[in-house]
Amino acid sequence: MDEVRRPAGRSLKRITLDGLAATGGSAAARSARGRSGLLGIAPGRPVLSLLAFLALWWIGALLAADPQRLPSPERVLALAWREILDGALPLNVGITLARVLAAFAIAMIVGSVAGYLAGRRPRLNAFIDPWMVIALNLPVLVVIVLCYIWLGLNEIAAVLAVAVAKTPTVFVTLREGARTLDPGLEELATVYRLPLLRRLWWVTTPQLLPYLAAAARSGLSITWKIVLVVELMGRPNGVGFILNMYFQSFDVTGIVAYGLGFAAIMLVVETALLQPWEKRANAWRRRT
Amino acid sequence: MPGDAALELLIESKAFVSPAGLRHIILHDIGLTVPPGQIVALLGRSGGGKSTLLRITSGLDTAFEGHVRRPPGRLGVVFQEPRLLPRLTVADNLRLVVPDIMPLRIDDLLELVGVPGVGHHLPSELSLGMARRVALARALATDPHLLILDEPFASLDRQLGTTLAAKVADLARRAGSIVVVATHELEHALAIADRICVLAGRPARMEADITIPDRSDAASIASLRTNLLDRFAFLGSKRVAHPA
Numbered sequence: 052m053d054e055v056r057r058p059a060g061r062s063l064k065r066i067t068l069d070g071l072a073a074t075g076g077s078a079a080a081r082s083a084r085g086r087s088g089l090l091g092i093a094p095g096r097p098v099l100s101l102l103a104f105l106a107l108w109w110i111g112a113l114l115a116a117d118p119q120r121l122p123s124p125e126r127v128l129a130l131a132w133r134e135i136l137d138g139a140l141p142l143n144v145g146i147t148l149a150r151v152l153a154a155f156a157i158a159m160i161v162g163s164v165a166g167y168l169a170g171r172r173p174r175l176n177a178f179i180d181p182w183m184v185i186a187l188n189l190p191v192l193v194v195i196v197l198c199y200i201w202l203g204l205n206e207i208a209a210v211l212a213v214a215v216a217k218t219p220t221v222f223v224t225l226r227e228g229a230r231t232l233d234p235g236l237e238e239l240a241t242v243y244r245l246p247l248l249r250r251l252w253w254v255t256t257p258q259l260l261p262y263l264a265a266a267a268r269s270g271l272s273i274t275w276k277i278v279l280v281v282e283l284m285g286r287p288n289g290v291g292f293i294l295n296m297y298f299q300s301f302d303v304t305g306i307v308a309y310g311l312g313f314a315a316i317m318l319v320v321e322t323a324l325l326q327p328w329e330k331r332a333n334a335w336r337r338r339t
Numbered sequence: 340m341p342g343d344a345a346l347e348l349l350i351e352s353k354a355f356v357s358p359a360g361l362r363h364i365i366l367h368d369i370g371l372t373v374p375p376g377q378i379v380a381l382l383g384r385s386g387g388g389k390s391t392l393l394r395i396t397s398g399l400d401t402a403f404e405g406h407v408r409r410p411p412g413r414l415g416v417v418f419q420e421p422r423l424l425p426r427l428t429v430a431d432n433l434r435l436v437v438p439d440i441m442p443l444r445i446d447d448l449l450e451l452v453g454v455p456g457v458g459h460h461l462p463s464e465l466s467l468g469m470a471r472r473v474a475l476a477r478a479l480a481t482d483p484h485l486l487i488l489d490e491p492f493a494s495l496d497r498q499l500g501t502t503l504a505a506k507v508a509d510l511a512r513r514a515g516s517i518v519v520v521a522t523h524e525l526e527h528a529l530a531i532a533d534r535i536c537v538l539a540g541r542p543a544r545m546e547a548d549i550t551i552p553d554r555s556d557a558a559s560i561a562s563l564r565t566n567l568l569d570r571f572a573f574l575g576s577k578r579v580a581h582p583a
């Protein structure tokens with residue numbers, strides 16, 4: 052007799068949730084809630100780690116006794132708060148974030164499409180691969196300088212430089228993903244004559260999700276760092292521009308306030324969006 | 340309604356090229372014309388070219404010498420593996436190939452193939468035998484003019500396989516569909532087919548092409564069974580290994 056099988060993990064999860072409902076919040080329930088925490092991240096260890104970092108920073112600042120060289124956390128926070136109140140920090144962070152998202156989106160779209168096609172068509176890959184090898188080994192600084200020289204010190208050049216620098220890594224990741232597509236499912240789509248969009252949406256994309264997630268996660272962290280360099284070199288606003296301003300006056304407090312502020316936002320984006328997405332994409336892969 | 344066009348296969352040769360560059364001919368001189376409503380069972384050893392012949396029939400393999408003319412209209416295929424999309428429920432796997440299928444029709448098909456009530460399950464929650472039956476339901480959902488089945492009853496016990504084969508055959512006959520089913524189980528072939536073709540030899544050729552004149556005549560079916568077992572001993576190996 053056939054039985055409907057349930058993966059062990061799913062059954063256990065269901066039993067645990069049922070148990071919680073029945074007991075109305077036992078010690079185990081509180082423990083389970085505590086372990087999951089905000090955004091599905093266990094809260095205990097990261098908070099302790101951050102507190103330890105702040106303590107070390109604070110002790111270091113105390114020992115250095117030179118706010119110009121190493122300001123204390125409260126000095127940095129005070130400046131950041133002032134910048135938030137007068138709108139400078141939100142404005143510049145917003146501008147940088149917009150550039151990051153624009154460049155990231157272009158790199159993901161172009162890199163994914165090109166990588167998919169190269170992974171599926173060996174001849175195209177043989178043609179395009181040398182370009183990608185060159186692009187991967189070209190220093191980002193060269194790309195930025197060339198874009199500014201050819202297109203001028205404008206927004207298009209800035210975003211394009213970042214996108215061009217990031218696209219090859221997305222391309223390589225998605226090319227690998229396209230090579231691992233299950234030929235059996237592709238044949239299934241062929242014999243049942245699935246229309247292109249339905250085929251891409253239901254058959255191809257789910258198999259590429261882990262690769263898209265990996266490319267997105269690594270891509271975002273690289274992209275925002277490149278954006279800061281681009282802004283530092285040729286834009287009149289954004290976090291990179293402000294960092295350059297503070298550097299001109301050797302104001303470490305301002306540099307740390309803006310640097311940590313923007314890093315914190317990107318950390319939230321990564322932990323709240325990209326990490327759960329990647330986890331979900333890979334969970335599906337493990338189930339198969 | 341299926342048209343009156345037949346399935347025509349003429350394969351002069353089908354070869355594979357090995358990684359060492361050697362050309363191996365695996366199918367040679369195979370001709371088959373199947374009129375609408377006929378069920379053809381392809382019998383042969385494992386690895387004897389049945390699946391390759393079905394891939395050519397379904398249009399997935401076009402690298403051969405010869406030609407195939409498929410009847411116009413819908414195609415239903417059951418591969419050796421279920422090939423269900425793992426993120427979709429069973430019902431959604433059926434909807435993938437027939438987007439406007441009614442929920443009641445899904446239930447009926449799942450009941451027909453012997454897995455009632457699994458529509459909301461994911462493929463990972465099914466046994467292999469159940470998943471293969473869902474794949475059969477998916478193929479039937481298209482109301483195919485040409486139904487191609489590659490060892491569809493392989494992971495079922497003989498009794499269940501024979502019963503399911505009879506149900507599928509009945510459905511196909513009523514719809515006037517052409518069915519080509521590859522199997523190494525002589526009993527499954529005898530249970531459903533109007534015609535039995537045996538692939539044998541290397542390269543594989545059509546060594547027998549027998550039309551069953553009257554399926555209700557138990558004596559002639561028994562005689563055919565004996566005849567086939569005498570001519571092709573490998574057809575009996577399964578019976579010896581798994582006595583009924």
